Amino acid sequence: MKKEKILISGNEAIGEGAIQAGCFFYAGYPITPQNELTAYMAKRMLQEKRVFIQAESEISAINMVLGASAAGFRAMTSSSSPGISLKQEGLSYLAGCQLPAVIVNIMRAGPGLGNIFPAQSDYFQATKGGGHGDYYCIVLAPFSVQEAFDFMFFAFDLADKYRNPVMILGDGFLGQMVEPLTVKFQIPNSKYQIIKKDWALTGCKKRAPNIIKSFYLKQKELEKFNLLLQKKYKTIKRRETRWQEIDVEDARIILVAYGTMARIAKGVVRKLREKGKKIGLIRPITLWPFPQKAFLKNPKARYLVLEMSYGQMVEDVKLALEGDKNVEFLGRAGGGIPTEEEIIRRVK
Amino acid sequence: MTEKIIISGAGGQGVMLLGRVIAEVALNENKFTSWLPSYGAEVRGGSAFCMVVVSDEEIPSPYIEKADTLIVFNKPSLEKFISWLKPEGLLLVNSSLVPKLNPNKNIQILSFPLTEIAVKLGNIKVANMVALGIYLKRKKLFDIKTVFKTIKKITLSDKKNLIDINIKAIKEGLNLI
Numbered sequence: 001m002k003k004e005k006i007l008i009s010g011n012e013a014i015g016e017g018a019i020q021a022g023c024f025f026y027a028g029y030p031i032t033p034q035n036e037l038t039a040y041m042a043k044r045m046l047q048e049k050r051v052f053i054q055a056e057s058e059i060s061a062i063n064m065v066l067g068a069s070a071a072g073f074r075a076m077t078s079s080s081s082p083g084i085s086l087k088q089e090g091l092s093y094l095a096g097c098q099l100p101a102v103i104v105n106i107m108r109a110g111p112g113l114g115n116i117f118p119a120q121s122d123y124f125q126a127t128k129g130g131g132h133g134d135y136y137c138i139v140l141a142p143f144s145v146q147e148a149f150d151f152m153f154f155a156f157d158l159a160d161k162y163r164n165p166v167m168i169l170g171d172g173f174l175g176q177m178v179e180p181l182t183v184k185f186q187i188p189n190s191k192y193q194i195i196k197k198d199w200a201l202t203g204c205k206k207r208a209p210n211i212i213k214s215f216y217l218k219q220k221e222l223e224k225f226n227l228l229l230q231k232k233y234k235t236i237k238r239r240e241t242r243w244q245e246i247d248v249e250d251a252r253i254i255l256v257a258y259g260t261m262a263r264i265a266k267g268v269v270r271k272l273r274e275k276g277k278k279i280g281l282i283r284p285i286t287l288w289p290f291p292q293k294a295f296l297k298n299p300k301a302r303y304l305v306l307e308m309s310y311g312q313m314v315e316d317v318k319l320a321l322e323g324d325k326n327v328e329f330l331g332r333a334g335g336g337i338p339t340e341e342e343i344i345r346r347v348k
Numbered sequence: 349m350t351e352k353i354i355i356s357g358a359g360g361q362g363v364m365l366l367g368r369v370i371a372e373v374a375l376n377e378n379k380f381t382s383w384l385p386s387y388g389a390e391v392r393g394g395s396a397f398c399m400v401v402v403s404d405e406e407i408p409s410p411y412i413e414k415a416d417t418l419i420v421f422n423k424p425s426l427e428k429f430i431s432w433l434k435p436e437g438l439l440l441v442n443s444s445l446v447p448k449l450n451p452n453k454n455i456q457i458l459s460f461p462l463t464e465i466a467v468k469l470g471n472i473k474v475a476n477m478v479a480l481g482i483y484l485k486r487k488k489l490f491d492i493k494t495v496f497k498t499i500k501k502i503t504l505s506d507k508k509n510l511i512d513i514n515i516k517a518i519k520e521g522l523n524l525i
Binding site for chain 1: 368371372375380381382383384385387388406407408409410411413
Protein backbone atom coordinates (compact mmCIF):
# COMPACT_ATOMS: atom_id res chain seq x y z
CA MET A 1 0.00 0.00 0.00
CA LYS A 2 1.25 3.49 -0.90
CA LYS A 3 2.28 6.00 1.70
CA GLU A 4 0.00 8.99 2.04
CA LYS A 5 0.63 12.44 3.47
CA ILE A 6 -2.33 13.64 5.50
CA LEU A 7 -3.15 16.42 7.94
CA ILE A 8 -3.99 15.01 11.34
CA SER A 9 -3.86 16.11 14.98
CA GLY A 10 -1.38 14.67 17.45
CA ASN A 11 -4.19 13.03 19.40
CA GLU A 12 -5.56 11.29 16.31
CA ALA A 13 -2.07 10.27 15.18
CA ILE A 14 -1.50 8.59 18.54
CA GLY A 15 -4.77 6.70 18.07
CA GLU A 16 -3.97 5.56 14.54
CA GLY A 17 -0.44 4.62 15.61
CA ALA A 18 -1.79 2.51 18.46
CA ILE A 19 -4.25 0.71 16.18
CA GLN A 20 -1.60 -0.06 13.60
CA ALA A 21 0.73 -1.23 16.37
CA GLY A 22 -1.84 -3.84 17.33
CA CYS A 23 -3.60 -2.22 20.27
CA PHE A 24 -6.55 -4.54 20.81
CA PHE A 25 -8.12 -2.95 23.87
CA TYR A 26 -8.66 0.71 24.70
CA ALA A 27 -10.45 2.08 27.75
CA GLY A 28 -10.62 5.79 28.50
CA TYR A 29 -12.57 8.58 30.07
CA PRO A 30 -12.93 12.04 28.48
CA ILE A 31 -10.72 14.95 29.51
CA THR A 32 -9.38 17.96 27.61
CA PRO A 33 -6.91 18.24 25.85
CA GLN A 34 -6.85 14.56 24.84
CA ASN A 35 -10.52 14.07 23.94
CA GLU A 36 -9.83 13.67 20.21
CA LEU A 37 -7.80 10.56 21.01
CA THR A 38 -10.67 8.90 22.88
CA ALA A 39 -13.08 9.97 20.13
CA TYR A 40 -10.78 8.59 17.44
CA MET A 41 -10.52 5.25 19.24
CA ALA A 42 -14.30 5.12 19.70
CA LYS A 43 -14.67 5.21 15.92
CA ARG A 44 -11.64 3.30 14.67
CA MET A 45 -11.46 0.46 17.21
CA LEU A 46 -14.97 -0.61 16.28
CA GLN A 47 -14.14 -0.43 12.57
CA GLU A 48 -11.29 -2.84 13.26
CA LYS A 49 -13.53 -5.05 15.40
CA ARG A 50 -11.51 -4.44 18.52
CA VAL A 51 -12.55 -3.30 21.97
CA PHE A 52 -13.29 0.31 22.89
CA ILE A 53 -14.76 1.14 26.28
CA GLN A 54 -15.67 4.54 27.61
CA ALA A 55 -15.22 3.67 31.24
CA GLU A 56 -17.13 5.26 34.12
CA SER A 57 -13.92 6.73 35.49
CA GLU A 58 -10.17 6.97 34.90
CA ILE A 59 -9.58 4.45 37.67
CA SER A 60 -11.79 1.86 36.13
CA ALA A 61 -10.20 2.46 32.70
CA ILE A 62 -6.69 1.71 33.92
CA ASN A 63 -7.88 -1.39 35.77
CA MET A 64 -9.65 -2.65 32.65
CA VAL A 65 -6.34 -2.20 30.86
CA LEU A 66 -4.69 -4.28 33.58
CA GLY A 67 -7.22 -7.04 33.00
CA ALA A 68 -6.85 -7.00 29.20
CA SER A 69 -3.07 -7.00 29.51
CA ALA A 70 -3.14 -9.95 31.93
CA ALA A 71 -5.11 -11.85 29.30
CA GLY A 72 -2.34 -11.21 26.78
CA PHE A 73 -3.81 -8.37 24.72
CA ARG A 74 -2.08 -5.15 23.74
CA ALA A 75 -3.95 -2.62 25.86
CA MET A 76 -3.91 1.13 26.27
CA THR A 77 -5.53 4.04 28.07
CA SER A 78 -5.13 7.80 27.78
CA SER A 79 -5.92 10.86 29.83
CA SER A 80 -4.60 14.24 30.86
CA SER A 81 -2.87 15.29 34.06
CA PRO A 82 -5.63 15.10 36.74
CA GLY A 83 -6.87 11.88 35.17
CA ILE A 84 -3.36 10.41 35.14
CA SER A 85 -3.12 11.11 38.87
CA LEU A 86 -6.20 8.95 39.34
CA LYS A 87 -4.57 6.16 37.37
CA GLN A 88 -1.45 5.97 39.54
CA GLU A 89 -2.65 3.07 41.67
CA GLY A 90 -3.30 1.05 38.52
CA LEU A 91 0.11 2.00 37.15
CA SER A 92 1.80 0.77 40.29
CA TYR A 93 -0.11 -2.52 40.07
CA LEU A 94 0.80 -2.92 36.38
CA ALA A 95 4.46 -2.43 37.29
CA GLY A 96 4.13 -4.75 40.28
CA CYS A 97 2.46 -7.46 38.18
CA GLN A 98 4.98 -6.92 35.37
CA LEU A 99 2.21 -6.29 32.88
CA PRO A 100 2.74 -4.43 29.61
CA ALA A 101 0.48 -1.46 28.85
CA VAL A 102 0.65 1.90 27.13
CA ILE A 103 -0.58 4.99 28.95
CA VAL A 104 -0.85 8.33 27.15
CA ASN A 105 -0.69 11.58 29.13
CA ILE A 106 -1.46 14.73 27.14
CA MET A 107 -0.49 17.15 29.87
CA ARG A 108 -2.40 20.22 30.98
CA ALA A 109 -1.43 22.70 33.65
CA GLY A 110 -1.82 21.97 37.36
CA PRO A 111 -1.77 21.48 40.28
CA GLY A 112 -5.27 20.34 41.16
CA LEU A 113 -7.77 20.79 38.38
CA GLY A 114 -5.50 23.54 37.05
CA ASN A 115 -6.57 24.50 33.56
CA ILE A 116 -6.55 23.04 30.08
CA PHE A 117 -3.54 24.96 28.75
CA PRO A 118 -0.55 22.93 27.59
CA ALA A 119 2.15 22.21 30.18
CA GLN A 120 4.93 19.79 31.04
CA SER A 121 4.33 19.80 34.76
CA ASP A 122 3.92 16.02 35.14
CA TYR A 123 7.57 15.19 34.44
CA PHE A 124 8.28 14.20 38.04
CA GLN A 125 5.16 12.06 38.24
CA ALA A 126 5.94 10.31 34.95
CA THR A 127 9.64 9.68 35.41
CA LYS A 128 10.00 9.02 39.14
CA GLY A 129 7.42 6.29 39.50
CA GLY A 130 4.22 8.21 40.09
CA GLY A 131 2.40 5.65 42.18
CA HIS A 132 3.64 3.86 45.28
CA GLY A 133 6.56 1.44 45.39
CA ASP A 134 9.93 1.13 43.71
CA TYR A 135 9.06 1.12 40.06
CA TYR A 136 9.52 3.03 36.84
CA CYS A 137 7.52 3.50 33.69
CA ILE A 138 9.41 3.85 30.44
CA VAL A 139 8.55 7.38 29.29
CA LEU A 140 8.63 8.51 25.65
CA ALA A 141 8.33 12.16 24.62
CA PRO A 142 7.35 12.72 20.96
CA PHE A 143 7.81 16.25 19.61
CA SER A 144 5.85 16.11 16.35
CA VAL A 145 2.69 14.54 15.00
CA GLN A 146 4.88 12.14 13.00
CA GLU A 147 6.68 11.01 16.15
CA ALA A 148 3.40 10.77 18.05
CA PHE A 149 2.37 8.17 15.45
CA ASP A 150 5.72 6.40 15.12
CA PHE A 151 6.37 6.12 18.85
CA MET A 152 3.23 4.04 19.40
CA PHE A 153 4.89 1.05 17.71
CA PHE A 154 7.97 1.60 19.83
CA ALA A 155 5.85 1.95 22.99
CA PHE A 156 3.90 -1.29 22.54
CA ASP A 157 7.06 -3.19 21.61
CA LEU A 158 8.95 -1.91 24.65
CA ALA A 159 6.00 -2.68 26.91
CA ASP A 160 5.81 -6.28 25.70
CA LYS A 161 9.54 -6.79 25.62
CA TYR A 162 10.07 -5.72 29.23
CA ARG A 163 6.59 -6.49 30.58
CA ASN A 164 6.43 -2.94 31.87
CA PRO A 165 4.04 0.03 31.53
CA VAL A 166 5.16 2.62 28.96
CA MET A 167 3.97 6.20 29.10
CA ILE A 168 3.70 8.58 26.16
CA LEU A 169 4.18 12.06 27.60
CA GLY A 170 2.96 14.91 25.43
CA ASP A 171 1.60 18.36 26.13
CA GLY A 172 -1.66 19.93 25.01
CA PHE A 173 -0.04 21.52 21.95
CA LEU A 174 1.18 18.17 20.71
CA GLY A 175 -2.27 16.66 21.16
CA GLN A 176 -4.14 19.54 19.56
CA MET A 177 -1.86 20.65 16.77
CA VAL A 178 -2.53 19.45 13.26
CA GLU A 179 0.37 18.87 10.90
CA PRO A 180 1.31 16.55 8.05
CA LEU A 181 1.81 12.87 8.79
CA THR A 182 3.27 10.41 6.34
CA VAL A 183 1.40 7.20 6.90
CA LYS A 184 0.68 3.92 5.21
CA PHE A 185 -2.88 2.85 5.92
CA GLN A 186 -1.96 -0.79 6.06
CA ILE A 187 -4.16 -3.51 7.43
CA PRO A 188 -3.45 -3.06 11.12
CA ASN A 189 -1.81 -5.84 13.01
CA SER A 190 -4.65 -7.77 14.57
CA LYS A 191 -2.72 -10.75 15.88
CA TYR A 192 -3.86 -11.56 19.39
CA GLN A 193 -0.42 -11.96 20.93
CA ILE A 194 2.07 -10.06 18.83
CA ILE A 195 4.90 -11.30 21.02
CA LYS A 196 4.29 -14.75 22.51
CA LYS A 197 3.22 -14.33 26.12
CA ASP A 198 3.69 -17.58 28.03
CA TRP A 199 2.81 -15.80 31.24
CA ALA A 200 -0.63 -14.56 30.12
CA LEU A 201 -3.89 -15.79 31.65
CA THR A 202 -5.32 -17.60 28.68
CA GLY A 203 -6.99 -20.58 30.35
CA CYS A 204 -4.71 -23.27 31.83
CA LYS A 205 -6.08 -26.34 30.12
CA LYS A 206 -3.14 -28.67 29.41
CA ARG A 207 -0.61 -26.47 31.17
CA ALA A 208 0.30 -25.37 34.68
CA PRO A 209 -1.70 -22.34 35.86
CA ASN A 210 -0.14 -18.89 35.48
CA ILE A 211 -0.41 -16.51 38.40
CA ILE A 212 -0.25 -12.73 38.03
CA LYS A 213 0.07 -10.83 41.29
CA SER A 214 1.89 -8.01 42.98
CA PHE A 215 1.38 -9.35 46.48
CA TYR A 216 4.29 -11.02 48.29
CA LEU A 217 3.43 -11.58 51.90
CA LYS A 218 6.81 -12.96 52.89
CA GLN A 219 9.52 -10.40 53.46
CA LYS A 220 12.28 -12.18 51.52
CA GLU A 221 9.98 -13.01 48.65
CA LEU A 222 9.18 -9.34 48.01
CA GLU A 223 12.81 -8.34 48.23
CA LYS A 224 13.71 -11.02 45.70
CA PHE A 225 11.02 -9.72 43.39
CA ASN A 226 12.09 -6.11 43.84
CA LEU A 227 15.69 -7.01 42.98
CA LEU A 228 14.40 -8.68 39.85
CA LEU A 229 12.58 -5.47 38.89
CA GLN A 230 15.69 -3.40 39.58
CA LYS A 231 17.72 -5.70 37.33
CA LYS A 232 15.15 -5.17 34.60
CA TYR A 233 15.32 -1.39 35.02
CA LYS A 234 19.12 -1.53 34.70
CA THR A 235 18.78 -3.43 31.43
CA ILE A 236 16.27 -0.89 30.14
CA LYS A 237 18.61 1.96 31.06
CA ARG A 238 21.47 0.30 29.23
CA ARG A 239 19.59 -0.61 26.09
CA GLU A 240 16.70 1.75 25.54
CA THR A 241 17.93 5.27 26.25
CA ARG A 242 17.23 7.55 23.29
CA TRP A 243 17.90 11.19 22.55
CA GLN A 244 18.49 13.58 19.67
CA GLU A 245 21.34 16.04 19.58
CA ILE A 246 22.02 18.94 17.27
CA ASP A 247 25.37 20.73 17.00
CA VAL A 248 26.51 19.68 20.47
CA GLU A 249 30.25 19.08 19.90
CA ASP A 250 31.46 22.65 19.48
CA ALA A 251 28.62 24.40 21.33
CA ARG A 252 29.32 26.98 24.03
CA ILE A 253 25.68 26.87 25.09
CA ILE A 254 23.40 23.84 24.84
CA LEU A 255 19.63 24.00 25.14
CA VAL A 256 17.89 21.01 26.75
CA ALA A 257 14.21 20.49 26.03
CA TYR A 258 11.65 17.83 25.13
CA GLY A 259 8.25 17.77 23.43
CA THR A 260 6.83 21.06 22.13
CA MET A 261 9.51 22.98 24.02
CA ALA A 262 12.16 21.17 21.96
CA ARG A 263 10.57 22.36 18.70
CA ILE A 264 10.87 25.95 19.82
CA ALA A 265 14.43 25.30 21.04
CA LYS A 266 15.33 23.72 17.70
CA GLY A 267 14.07 26.83 15.91
CA VAL A 268 16.24 29.00 18.18
CA VAL A 269 19.32 26.85 17.49
CA ARG A 270 18.72 27.08 13.74
CA LYS A 271 18.27 30.84 13.89
CA LEU A 272 21.32 31.57 16.07
CA ARG A 273 23.61 29.11 14.27
CA GLU A 274 22.95 31.04 11.06
CA LYS A 275 24.29 34.09 12.88
CA GLY A 276 27.40 32.16 13.91
CA LYS A 277 26.49 31.51 17.54
CA LYS A 278 27.90 28.24 18.90
CA ILE A 279 24.68 26.77 20.21
CA GLY A 280 23.35 23.22 20.35
CA LEU A 281 20.39 21.17 21.50
CA ILE A 282 19.93 17.98 23.47
CA ARG A 283 16.42 16.57 23.18
CA PRO A 284 15.68 13.61 25.47
CA ILE A 285 13.36 11.18 23.68
CA THR A 286 13.19 8.73 26.58
CA LEU A 287 12.59 10.80 29.70
CA TRP A 288 13.00 7.62 31.71
CA PRO A 289 15.56 6.28 31.27
CA PHE A 290 17.05 9.78 31.13
CA PRO A 291 19.83 10.13 28.54
CA GLN A 292 22.66 10.97 30.92
CA LYS A 293 25.27 9.96 28.36
CA ALA A 294 24.18 12.77 26.07
CA PHE A 295 25.79 15.21 28.48
CA LEU A 296 29.21 13.52 28.50
CA LYS A 297 30.08 14.82 25.07
CA ASN A 298 30.38 18.43 26.10
CA PRO A 299 30.06 18.69 29.89
CA LYS A 300 31.80 22.05 30.14
CA ALA A 301 29.29 23.97 28.02
CA ARG A 302 26.70 26.31 29.48
CA TYR A 303 23.38 24.48 29.68
CA LEU A 304 19.96 26.13 29.48
CA VAL A 305 17.07 23.81 30.34
CA LEU A 306 13.71 24.84 28.87
CA GLU A 307 10.46 23.47 30.22
CA MET A 308 6.77 24.21 30.24
CA SER A 309 6.96 23.83 34.02
CA TYR A 310 8.76 25.51 36.88
CA GLY A 311 11.78 23.22 36.75
CA GLN A 312 11.54 19.43 36.84
CA MET A 313 13.76 17.90 34.14
CA VAL A 314 16.41 20.44 35.13
CA GLU A 315 17.13 18.25 38.17
CA ASP A 316 18.01 15.28 35.96
CA VAL A 317 20.27 17.51 33.88
CA LYS A 318 22.09 18.58 37.04
CA LEU A 319 22.51 14.93 38.04
CA ALA A 320 23.83 14.08 34.58
CA LEU A 321 26.37 16.91 34.82
CA GLU A 322 27.16 16.11 38.45
CA GLY A 323 26.47 19.60 39.65
CA ASP A 324 24.58 22.78 38.87
CA LYS A 325 27.43 25.20 38.20
CA ASN A 326 26.74 25.48 34.49
CA VAL A 327 23.01 24.71 34.44
CA GLU A 328 20.40 27.42 33.99
CA PHE A 329 16.64 27.17 33.74
CA LEU A 330 13.84 28.94 31.92
CA GLY A 331 10.28 27.74 32.30
CA ARG A 332 6.63 28.75 32.44
CA ALA A 333 3.37 26.87 32.88
CA GLY A 334 -0.29 27.54 33.43
CA GLY A 335 -1.00 29.65 30.37
CA GLY A 336 2.22 30.82 28.79
CA ILE A 337 5.22 28.94 27.50
CA PRO A 338 8.76 30.25 27.03
CA THR A 339 8.78 32.08 23.70
CA GLU A 340 11.51 32.14 21.07
CA GLU A 341 12.17 35.77 21.94
CA GLU A 342 12.57 35.02 25.67
CA ILE A 343 14.93 32.14 24.97
CA ILE A 344 17.10 34.23 22.65
CA ARG A 345 17.27 36.95 25.29
CA ARG A 346 18.47 34.42 27.87
CA VAL A 347 21.00 32.84 25.54
CA LYS A 348 22.75 36.13 24.80
CA MET B 349 9.02 32.07 3.28
CA THR B 350 7.15 31.69 6.55
CA GLU B 351 3.60 32.99 6.90
CA LYS B 352 1.90 33.06 10.30
CA ILE B 353 -1.83 33.57 10.35
CA ILE B 354 -4.21 34.10 13.25
CA ILE B 355 -7.91 33.73 12.47
CA SER B 356 -10.51 34.69 15.03
CA GLY B 357 -14.25 35.16 15.27
CA ALA B 358 -17.37 33.86 16.91
CA GLY B 359 -17.96 30.13 17.14
CA GLY B 360 -19.99 29.19 14.05
CA GLN B 361 -18.38 31.73 11.71
CA GLY B 362 -16.13 29.09 10.21
CA VAL B 363 -12.90 30.24 11.83
CA MET B 364 -11.57 26.72 12.38
CA LEU B 365 -12.54 25.54 8.91
CA LEU B 366 -10.87 28.50 7.24
CA GLY B 367 -7.62 27.73 9.06
CA ARG B 368 -7.89 24.07 8.27
CA VAL B 369 -8.48 24.76 4.57
CA ILE B 370 -5.36 26.96 4.39
CA ALA B 371 -3.32 24.20 6.06
CA GLU B 372 -4.75 21.56 3.69
CA VAL B 373 -3.89 23.73 0.67
CA ALA B 374 -0.36 24.19 2.03
CA LEU B 375 -0.06 20.42 2.42
CA ASN B 376 -1.17 19.89 -1.17
CA GLU B 377 1.47 22.34 -2.33
CA ASN B 378 4.09 20.36 -0.39
CA LYS B 379 4.80 23.12 2.08
CA PHE B 380 5.38 22.68 5.79
CA THR B 381 2.29 23.61 7.73
CA SER B 382 0.70 23.48 11.18
CA TRP B 383 -2.77 24.31 12.42
CA LEU B 384 -3.47 24.89 16.09
CA PRO B 385 -7.05 25.35 17.27
CA SER B 386 -8.08 27.09 20.45
CA TYR B 387 -9.60 24.35 22.53
CA GLY B 388 -11.08 26.03 25.58
CA ALA B 389 -14.72 25.90 26.53
CA GLU B 390 -15.64 27.18 23.06
CA VAL B 391 -19.33 27.22 22.21
CA ARG B 392 -21.41 28.48 19.30
CA GLY B 393 -21.51 32.24 19.64
CA GLY B 394 -18.52 32.29 21.98
CA SER B 395 -15.09 33.20 20.69
CA ALA B 396 -12.86 30.87 18.72
CA PHE B 397 -9.48 31.24 17.11
CA CYS B 398 -6.85 29.20 15.35
CA MET B 399 -3.25 29.64 14.33
CA VAL B 400 -1.89 28.50 10.98
CA VAL B 401 1.74 28.47 9.92
CA VAL B 402 2.81 27.88 6.33
CA SER B 403 6.51 27.65 5.55
CA ASP B 404 9.22 26.38 3.21
CA GLU B 405 11.10 25.17 6.27
CA GLU B 406 10.35 22.94 9.23
CA ILE B 407 8.04 24.76 11.66
CA PRO B 408 9.44 25.18 15.17
CA SER B 409 6.27 26.15 17.01
CA PRO B 410 2.64 25.93 16.00
CA TYR B 411 1.99 28.70 18.50
CA ILE B 412 2.20 32.20 17.02
CA GLU B 413 3.67 35.05 19.02
CA LYS B 414 3.63 37.62 16.21
CA ALA B 415 1.38 37.17 13.20
CA ASP B 416 1.97 38.19 9.59
CA THR B 417 -1.75 38.11 8.96
CA LEU B 418 -4.74 38.56 11.22
CA ILE B 419 -8.22 37.71 9.97
CA VAL B 420 -11.05 38.79 12.28
CA PHE B 421 -14.75 38.20 11.92
CA ASN B 422 -16.07 40.18 14.88
CA LYS B 423 -15.18 43.05 17.20
CA PRO B 424 -14.01 41.10 20.29
CA SER B 425 -11.56 39.21 18.05
CA LEU B 426 -10.08 42.44 16.75
CA GLU B 427 -9.66 43.78 20.25
CA LYS B 428 -8.08 40.57 21.50
CA PHE B 429 -5.58 40.00 18.70
CA ILE B 430 -4.69 43.37 17.16
CA SER B 431 -1.57 43.65 19.34
CA TRP B 432 -0.38 40.26 18.06
CA LEU B 433 -0.01 41.59 14.52
CA LYS B 434 3.50 42.43 13.30
CA PRO B 435 4.21 45.96 12.10
CA GLU B 436 3.44 46.03 8.36
CA GLY B 437 1.23 42.98 8.92
CA LEU B 438 -2.01 42.35 7.05
CA LEU B 439 -5.32 42.84 8.85
CA LEU B 440 -8.41 41.45 7.13
CA VAL B 441 -11.58 42.64 8.82
CA ASN B 442 -15.22 41.66 8.53
CA SER B 443 -16.72 45.15 8.48
CA SER B 444 -20.24 43.71 8.82
CA LEU B 445 -19.47 43.15 12.48
CA VAL B 446 -16.57 45.53 13.08
CA PRO B 447 -18.16 48.85 12.13
CA LYS B 448 -15.46 51.37 12.94
CA LEU B 449 -11.78 50.88 12.46
CA ASN B 450 -9.25 53.47 13.55
CA PRO B 451 -6.83 54.25 10.73
CA ASN B 452 -3.41 52.76 11.40
CA LYS B 453 -0.46 53.49 9.14
CA ASN B 454 1.67 50.70 10.58
CA ILE B 455 -0.46 47.89 9.22
CA GLN B 456 -2.17 47.04 5.96
CA ILE B 457 -5.93 46.95 6.37
CA LEU B 458 -8.42 45.20 4.13
CA SER B 459 -11.98 45.72 5.25
CA PHE B 460 -15.00 44.07 3.61
CA PRO B 461 -18.55 43.29 4.78
CA LEU B 462 -17.89 39.54 4.64
CA THR B 463 -21.12 38.51 6.34
CA GLU B 464 -23.28 40.68 4.07
CA ILE B 465 -21.48 39.40 0.99
CA ALA B 466 -22.06 35.82 2.13
CA VAL B 467 -25.75 36.50 2.71
CA LYS B 468 -26.03 37.93 -0.82
CA LEU B 469 -24.37 34.79 -2.17
CA GLY B 470 -27.09 32.79 -0.48
CA ASN B 471 -25.37 31.25 2.55
CA ILE B 472 -24.23 33.26 5.58
CA LYS B 473 -21.81 30.49 6.50
CA VAL B 474 -19.47 31.15 3.56
CA ALA B 475 -18.18 34.48 4.91
CA ASN B 476 -15.02 32.55 5.77
CA MET B 477 -14.53 31.48 2.15
CA VAL B 478 -15.02 35.05 0.92
CA ALA B 479 -12.21 35.99 3.32
CA LEU B 480 -10.12 33.13 1.91
CA GLY B 481 -10.54 34.49 -1.61
CA ILE B 482 -9.43 37.97 -0.56
CA TYR B 483 -6.49 36.54 1.35
CA LEU B 484 -5.38 34.36 -1.55
CA LYS B 485 -5.49 37.25 -3.99
CA ARG B 486 -3.54 39.54 -1.68
CA LYS B 487 -0.80 37.15 -0.56
CA LYS B 488 -0.52 34.97 -3.69
CA LEU B 489 1.00 32.11 -1.67
CA PHE B 490 -0.89 29.37 -3.45
CA ASP B 491 -2.05 28.32 -6.88
CA ILE B 492 -5.81 28.94 -7.01
CA LYS B 493 -6.28 25.61 -8.79
CA THR B 494 -4.84 23.81 -5.75
CA VAL B 495 -7.34 25.64 -3.57
CA PHE B 496 -10.35 24.47 -5.59
CA LYS B 497 -8.94 20.95 -5.82
CA THR B 498 -8.42 20.92 -2.04
CA ILE B 499 -11.97 22.10 -1.33
CA LYS B 500 -13.33 19.26 -3.45
CA LYS B 501 -11.03 16.73 -1.83
CA ILE B 502 -11.70 17.57 1.83
CA THR B 503 -15.46 17.98 1.58
CA LEU B 504 -17.17 15.01 3.22
CA SER B 505 -19.10 12.73 0.89
CA ASP B 506 -22.51 13.71 2.30
CA LYS B 507 -21.71 17.43 1.98
CA LYS B 508 -20.69 17.49 -1.68
CA ASN B 509 -23.67 19.74 -2.46
CA LEU B 510 -21.84 22.53 -0.60
CA ILE B 511 -18.78 22.56 -2.85
CA ASP B 512 -20.31 24.96 -5.40
CA ILE B 513 -21.32 27.65 -2.94
CA ASN B 514 -17.91 27.54 -1.26
CA ILE B 515 -16.08 27.88 -4.56
CA LYS B 516 -18.43 30.67 -5.57
CA ALA B 517 -17.59 32.48 -2.32
CA ILE B 518 -13.86 32.10 -2.87
CA LYS B 519 -14.24 33.48 -6.42
CA GLU B 520 -16.26 36.41 -5.06
CA GLY B 521 -13.41 37.16 -2.65
CA LEU B 522 -10.84 36.92 -5.42
CA ASN B 523 -12.76 39.51 -7.42
CA LEU B 524 -13.08 42.00 -4.56
CA ILE B 525 -9.50 43.28 -4.81
